[in-house]
Structures are given as C-alpha cells and as structure tokens.
Amino acid sequence: MRYASREEAGRRLARSVGHLRDAKPVILALPRGGIPVAREVARELDAPLDVLVVRKLGVPWQPELAMGAIAEGGTRILNEEVLRRGRIGEDSLARVEYRERAELDRRARLLRGDRARIPISGRTVVLVDDGLATGATAAAACLAARAEGAERVVVAVPVASPEAVRRVLAVADEVVCPEQPTDQDSVGAAYEDFHQLTDSEATELLKPQ
DSSP states (O other): OOSSHHHHHHHHHHHHTGGGGOOEEEEEEEETHHHHHHHHHHHHHTTTTOOOOEEEEETEEEEEEEEEEEETTTEEEHHHHHHHTTTOHHHHHHHHHHHHHHHHHHHHHHHTTOOOOOTTTSSSSEESSSBBBSSSHHHHHHHHHHHHTTEEEEEEEEBBBBHHHHHHHHOSSSEEBBBBSOOOOGGGGGGGGOOOHHHHHHHTTTTTO
C-alpha cells in the first residue's frame, strides 16, 4: 500500500477513527508532516484542530536515529538503549536538547501565531502524524498531552512499523494505524509525494476552515 499524498492518507485514516466522533475529540497534529493528515481527520470528525510541537533528539552523528524526544510543556523522553549503545554522554545530550528546544519554541510561535492553544484537559485527544518511524516523538506527545490533563490519548497514523506501534501503545490508550508493514525501512516509502512541508504550507493548513 502506497499513499499518493498526505492528504489522501488523511482521508483514509479518517475512516479508521470514525468511532471517536461521539467523544468530541481535539485533533492535535505533530508538525509538520502530520498537519495535512490531521486536517483531513479533523474535517471528517468535525473536530477542532491544533498542533502539539514535538522535536526528535537525534544522535549527533546520526540525526535520523532518535535518542529521545521533547514536546511542548517541557516533556522529555529518552531512548536508554540508543544512549547506551552510542555511549552518548550528558554533555552531548544537553547540546542537542538545547538546540532542539529552541527550534521547538520557534515552530510553536510560528505555527500557532497569536492563537491560544486549544484546552485539552478532560478531553479525548487524537495525536496525528504522517507515520511512525521509531515512535519516540509520538510517545513524547502522548506524555505531554497527559501532563496537560487529557482524559484519553489516541495516536492515529496512516503507516508504522509493528515495533513502533508497540512502543507507542505503552503510553497511549489506543493506536490507530491501518498499514503496519514489516518490510518498510522508512515512513516516506509509503508515499508517492513525501515532500517536506514549508512553514508557509503548514501555517496555511492550520488556518480555521
């Protein structure tokens, strides 16, 4: 299964989360790739759309490999196995986290602008991304949503490895993922169009519909 675009993936994913409509959820996109997917889900469920900014903490010499992740509100999770295998010290971790925290704050201001965050205390929250690689960023987002009082946390993605789904299930109440290939080495491989969204594209998609 390949998706033509994130928008198509969002429309297909929306059919898989229809059971959440009566819960009147808040849809939180994980920027930037999750925004076009989440927009389609929010439209189908007639639900409010916001973002929850999360940043991966990449290994210094292999940035695509997550040694952890951070989220708005100060949440941080670490992948102890990656830290141990890479013999990554506190100083290296701190430098990466400092840089990524600054970028997280910048993106949150840029994407949300003057809009206040949608309150999620006591609500069902659906966290949406374009896929799960390691699951680290989605796990951090789950913890951040719980810290803000979310009553139920659901992660919804079009594609993920079974291992990533298992990792996220440890911190989410439910994971909705229609495609879980065992032989795919990246999220991008599931898409024909997997271009990196610009900040302007992302902010345009987040404007009230």
